Amino acid sequence: MRLAIxxxxxxxxxxxxxxxxxxxxxxxxxxLSALLSDDGTPVAVVMRDIRLPRAILAALIxxxxxxxxxxxxxxxRNPLAEPGLIGVSGAAALGAVLSIQLGLNLLFPxxxxxxxxxxxxxxxxxxxxxxxxxxxxxTLILAGIAISALTGALTSLVLNxxxxxxxxxxxxxxxxxxxxxxxxxxxxxxxxxxxxxxxLMLSLARGLDALTLGEDAAAAMGINxxxxxxxxxxxxxxxxxAATAVAGAIGFVGLVVPHLLRRAVGARPSALLWAxxxxxxxxxxxxxxxVRLILPDRDLKLGVLMALVGAPLFLHLIFRxxxxxx
Amino acid sequence: xxxxxxxxxxxxxxxxxxxxxxxxQVAPGECIGLIGPNGAGKTTLLRGALGLLAASGNSSLxxxxxxxxxxxxxxxxxAREIAWPVTVERLIALGRIPHLPRGARLGTDDRAxxxxxxxxxxxxxxxxxxxxxxxxxxxxxxxxxxxxxQQTPLLIADEPIAGLDPAxxxxxxxxxxxxxxxxxxxxxxxxxxxxxxxxxxxxxxxxRGRLVADGPPAEVLRPDLVDRVFGxxxxxxxxEDGAVFQPMRVTx
Numbered sequence: 231m232r233l234a235i236x237x238x239x240x241x242x243x244x245x246x247x248x249x250x251x252x253x254x255x256x257x258x259x260x261x262l263s264a265l266l267s268d269d270g271t272p273v274a275v276v277m278r279d280i281r282l283p284r285a286i287l288a289a290l291i292x293x294x295x296x297x298x299x300x301x302x303x304x305x306x307r308n309p310l311a312e313p314g315l316i317g318v319s320g321a322a323a324l325g326a327v328l329s330i331q332l333g334l335n336l337l338f339p340x341x342x343x344x345x346x347x348x349x350x351x352x353x354x355x356x357x358x359x360x361x362x363x364x365x366x367x368x369t370l371i372l373a374g375i376a377i378s379a380l381t382g383a384l385t386s387l388v389l390n391x392x393x394x395x396x397x398x399x400x401x402x403x404x405x406x407x408x409x410x411x412x413x414x415x416x417x418x419x420x421x422x423x424x425x426x427x428x429x430l431m432l433s434l435a436r437g438l439d440a441l442t443l444g445e446d447a448a449a450a451m452g453i454n455x456x457x458x459x460x461x462x463x464x465x466x467x468x469x470x471x472a473a474t475a476v477a478g479a480i481g482f483v484g485l486v487v488p489h490l491l492r493r494a495v496g497a498r499p500s501a502l503l504w505a506x507x508x509x510x511x512x513x514x515x516x517x518x519x520x521v522r523l524i525l526p527d528r529d530l531k532l533g534v535l536m537a538l539v540g541a542p543l544f545l546h547l548i549f550r551x552x553x554x555x556x
Numbered sequence: 557x558x559x560x561x562x563x564x565x566x567x568x569x570x571x572x573x574x575x576x577x578x579x580x581q582v583a584p585g586e587c588i589g590l591i592g593p594n595g596a597g598k599t600t601l602l603r604g605a606l607g608l609l610a611a612s613g614n615s616s617l618x619x620x621x622x623x624x625x626x627x628x629x630x631x632x633x634x635a636r637e638i639a640w641p642v643t644v645e646r647l648i649a650l651g652r653i654p655h656l657p658r659g660a661r662l663g664t665d666d667r668a669x670x671x672x673x674x675x676x677x678x679x680x681x682x683x684x685x686x687x688x689x690x691x692x693x694x695x696x697x698x699x700x701x702x703x704x705x706q707q708t709p710l711l712i713a714d715e716p717i718a719g720l721d722p723a724x725x726x727x728x729x730x731x732x733x734x735x736x737x738x739x740x741x742x743x744x745x746x747x748x749x750x751x752x753x754x755x756x757x758x759x760x761x762x763x764r765g766r767l768v769a770d771g772p773p774a775e776v777l778r779p780d781l782v783d784r785v786f787g788x789x790x791x792x793x794x795x796e797d798g799a800v801f802q803p804m805r806v807t808x
């Protein structure tokens with residue numbers, strides 16, 4: 231309970247900070263009042279059409295990635311699992327890369343996220359087909375690895391054969407992940423998928439707790455492993471597919487956030503779901519504030535910063551684990 | 557009333573039957589030991605009976621909807637998995653999952669069941685310890701308590717006492733016998749024939765997938781059967797201090 235309040239306060243604080251930080255130097259008080267009452271000034275436009283959707287997307291995507299990470303780790307009973315493992319983020323990236331390469335994104339602005347989402351849906355169907363009818367986790371991992379490898383190879387192939395250096399540069403920058411210049415159209419596109427994915431993942435709570443004892447014991451306690459795996463795949467795919475479609479590849483959130491919070495929730499997989507959603511939202515909001523503060527005129531990419539911060543954080547976790555083991 | 561009825565239960569791996577036409581019934585108040593050499597099909601029989609493996613023939617438990625089955629039988633698998641560093645109390649409370657409506661917290665009944673399971677297994681001192689940091693034997697006791705907390709009429713445990721020290725092996729078998737005395741039933745697979753002879757009211761002996769003997773220990777642990785199935789000779793006497801069974805020599 232105390233953890234929930236602390237995390238909600240943290241997310242709320244970062245959300246407000248995210249609204250008052252940006253390229254246009256506007257005093258925080260004026261910025262927030264322009265947000266609340268449309269006074270027709272450019273400040274109101276900046277606040278309502280640029281910063282607000284950006285902050286909302288940061289929170290949504292962070293929550294999607296954090297919760298997906300907790301769900302994957304809980305399901306696979308492996309603290310190294312992460313949302314990308316089922317191959318959906320790789321497929322979403324491939325969709326985006328194809329749309330940039332083919333110039334679709336120049337035709338209309340939502341072509342890129344839509345192509346990305348379509349590819350994510352395709353990947354989900356393929357995973358469900360490959361993973362087979364039984365509810366086992368090992369076939370799911372194998373299917374995920376196969377699809378990740380395939381989409382990674384196809385993405386490289388597109389880059390390899392790209393005749394257009396500008397498209398290639400666009401692709402590379404897109405793959406670094408960013409929330410710059412996103413609009414409410416992106417929010418409208420991603421939010422429904424992320425909300426549905428979130429609800430599906432929250433419905434896993436009891437099954438994930440039971441899986442602490444292994445698949446056999448969970449099945450004997452009345453958990454339907456097939457239904458559980460289906461909801462996991464659909465939930466993670468909806469949330470991560472939508473997040474990748476609008477923001478590009480943002481790593482480490484789904485891996486690190488559940489790690490950081492596991493001890494605080496007493497290691498219960500069910501409690502880790504909502505805690506990681508809030509933690510992920512806070513982490514992406516903070517990172518998105520940081521990219522605007524550190525190098526305001528160089529367009530530092532969110533995914534790059536996240537990896538820069540995430541890797542040492544992960545090292546710290548490794549050392550902590552080693553100390554606990556000795 | 558029967559807690560479990562198997563009729564011609566058969567589990568195949570490819571063409572080879574791993575469990576071959578096994579029929580049996582479990583009545584309330586029985587402490588049943590399932591014995592047999594490695595590879596005789598003990599675990600496969602139990603998993604098939606629970607509906608965790610595809611099987612032909614009939615199992616009254618496998619025929620139940622999953623949610624009802626979780627109220628009829630508790631299962632402790634041989635693999636002692638504890639995936640996350642949760643406290644012992646929380647781990648044992650997982651046994652209450654089938655009794656909780658979706659999303660509900662533990663009620664007073666559930667807490668009472670958890671406390672009773674902790675008391676029965678003598679785990680009071682471990683209540684707030686982290687389960688993954690316990691020794692293998694301690695983890696086994698915690699997992700037995702988890703299955704007890706499910707409060708089902710039938711408990712099936714696959715080699716629950718393997719790896720326990722003698723005192724805890726005896727104490728655990730006494731817990732199972734105590735459950736039987738209360739009218740619940742237990743099926744426990746085990747390799748220690750001495751403990752099986754002393755504490756079980758009935759033994760099931762398996763050999764290459766078939767149930768070759770089913771009855772009180774004195775009937776099942778006949779020298780010729782023990783020789784044929786296990787390939788050992790044994791010392792077996794009813795003493796004033798209970799039955800004593802000790803395998804002596806390998807015969808082949």
